[in-house]
Amino acid sequence: MMMNQFSVVMVIWGLHHLYVAHGQDCASRQELQSSLHQVEKLLSAQEASYQQSLRSLRKRLNALMNSSTVKHTTKAHNATCPKPESLAYGRRLGRVFGVGHEVHFVCKAGYELLGPQTRVCLASLKWSGQQPTCRVLNTVSNIPAALPTPSYFSSSSPSPSSSSISTSSAPLSAFVRPSRCTQFQGSSHCICDAGFTISGRDSDICTDMDECQLFPLAQPGRLCMHTCINTPGSYHCVCPSGYNLARDNRSCKDIDECESRLHNCTLDQVCVNTYGGFQCVQVECPRITNATYIKTSPMRCERNPCVVGDKACTQAPNSVSFHFMPVVSNMSTPRVLFRVSAARVLGDTLRFGLLGSRGRSHFSMQRSGRQTGTLLLVSPLQGPATLEAEVEMSELERQALLGRYLTKVTLFVSPYGF
Numbered sequence: 001m002m003m004n005q006f007s008v009v010m011v012i013w014g015l016h017h018l019y020v021a022h023g024q025d026c027a028s029r030q031e032l033q034s035s036l037h038q039v040e041k042l043l044s045a046q047e048a049s050y051q052q053s054l055r056s057l058r059k060r061l062n063a064l065m066n067s068s069t070v071k072h073t074t075k076a077h078n079a080t081c082p083k084p085e086s087l088a089y090g091r092r093l094g095r096v097f098g099v100g101h102e103v104h105f106v107c108k109a110g111y112e113l114l115g116p117q118t119r120v121c122l123a124s125l126k127w128s129g130q131q132p133t134c135r136v137l138n139t140v141s142n143i144p145a146a147l148p149t150p151s152y153f154s155s156s157s158p159s160p161s162s163s164s165i166s167t168s169s170a171p172l173s174a175f176v177r178p179s180r181c182t183q184f185q186g187s188s189h190c191i192c193d194a195g196f197t198i199s200g201r202d203s204d205i206c207t208d209m210d211e212c213q214l215f216p217l218a219q220p221g222r223l224c225m226h227t228c229i230n231t232p233g234s235y236h237c238v239c240p241s242g243y244n245l246a247r248d249n250r251s252c253k254d255i256d257e258c259e260s261r262l263h264n265c266t267l268d269q270v271c272v273n274t275y276g277g278f279q280c281v282q283v284e285c286p287r288i289t290n291a292t293y294i295k296t297s298p299m300r301c302e303r304n305p306c307v308v309g310d311k312a313c314t315q316a317p318n319s320v321s322f323h324f325m326p327v328v329s330n331m332s333t334p335r336v337l338f339r340v341s342a343a344r345v346l347g348d349t350l351r352f353g354l355l356g357s358r359g360r361s362h363f364s365m366q367r368s369g370r371q372t373g374t375l376l377l378v379s380p381l382q383g384p385a386t387l388e389a390e391v392e393m394s395e396l397e398r399q400a401l402l403g404r405y406l407t408k409v410t411l412f413v414s415p416y417g418f
């Protein structure tokens with residue numbers, strides 16, 4: 001790092017010196033161009049060396065993180081994906097098949113890749129995407145035929161050299177390619193494919209831009225809603241199971257298992273779609289001594305009429321309604337979750353409240369009108385979790401209880417913020 005800083009200072013000084021020299025000696029335009037070119041080269045070299053040290057640092061960090069993960073998860077030792085198939089007329093890069101690791105595919109010169117360049121080992125121990133194949137290139141390539149074969153394909157003949165092409169003896173991976181240089185009026189101009197930046201001491205190589213690192217997760221303008229996979233020259237987004245990648249190729253869209261009949265709920269269960277999954281719920285009416293209930297709809301039970309004078313029966317809830325809500329993690333609060341209203345009021349007073357202590361720290365019941373109560377979420381939720389709140393509305397006439405109406409609200413919290 002110290003050396004880089006020192007070199008940057010040197011470059012700035014170099015520029016200053018250049019302008020002074022130009023003013024004093026009236027250097028010719030050609031000399032000036034040549035000097036500028038020198039500075040440009042110096043800057044490119046600096047950038048390259050900085051990028052390379054950053055990349056090697058990242059690699060070491062990853063290696064360190066992976067080794068510590070292995071130490072701590074000896075039980076999950078077998079959590080690897082099956083060995084991916086090898087690629088005919090190409091090569092598979094990557095030897096670690098653990099969850100979260102990726103393998104890359106590249107084709108031999110003269111072949112093009114059909115399918116994904118990268119597959120990632122998912123938590124389900126399956127590889128993302130389909131196995132790619134290599135197809136013979138029929139079209140004439142725009143790239144000059146003299147382009148050296150990258151060293152990841154062992155070439156038997158030495159790479160041909162040309163004045164317009166840079167060659168490099170450095171080992172190349174799919175993330176490093178030779179640049180294409182052209183000579184013009186004594187100076188060379190090098191370019192890279194999209195997604196690569198020029199680097200190397202003589203601008204002779206192109207290094208892949210790691211878009212995922214440039215726009216990391218949890219930052220504004222991030223590329224992917226969930227996981228970003230860097231690939232040679234590009235990147236792609238991967239969603240967790242239960243989601244599909246949306247049309248924008250960056251967002252994750254929940255799969256509605258209930259709608260698309262991908263659920264395994266039985267006939268007496270109700271399928272509730274949740275973010276990233278689904279739940280099979282069974283609505284059961286309360287079983288209380290002295291009171292009996294009947295299901296009047298899939299989500300509601302009503303008390304049968306009580307025998308006159310049976311106080312235990314008349315104090316049992318008149319109705320119990322069930323409400324299942326899929327929500328995402330870390331929603332902003334306070335947030336209205338649910339409203340309870342009385343359709344008709346017989347008594348002089350309506351009371352709203354929460355029953356039990358479950359979920360008390362997350363919920364609050366507020367009155368939002370003469371006949372309406374509102375269930376509020378007051379602290380953020382982190383899934384995966386299932387939370388329940390029991391809302392009671394009671395009706396009174398001269399402080400005597402006329403009726404109780406219960407609503408059981410169940411929240412299915414997704415593990416993610418989507």
Ligand SMILES: [Ca+2]
Pocket residue numbers: 242254255256257273274275276277278
């Ligand atoms: Ca779902």
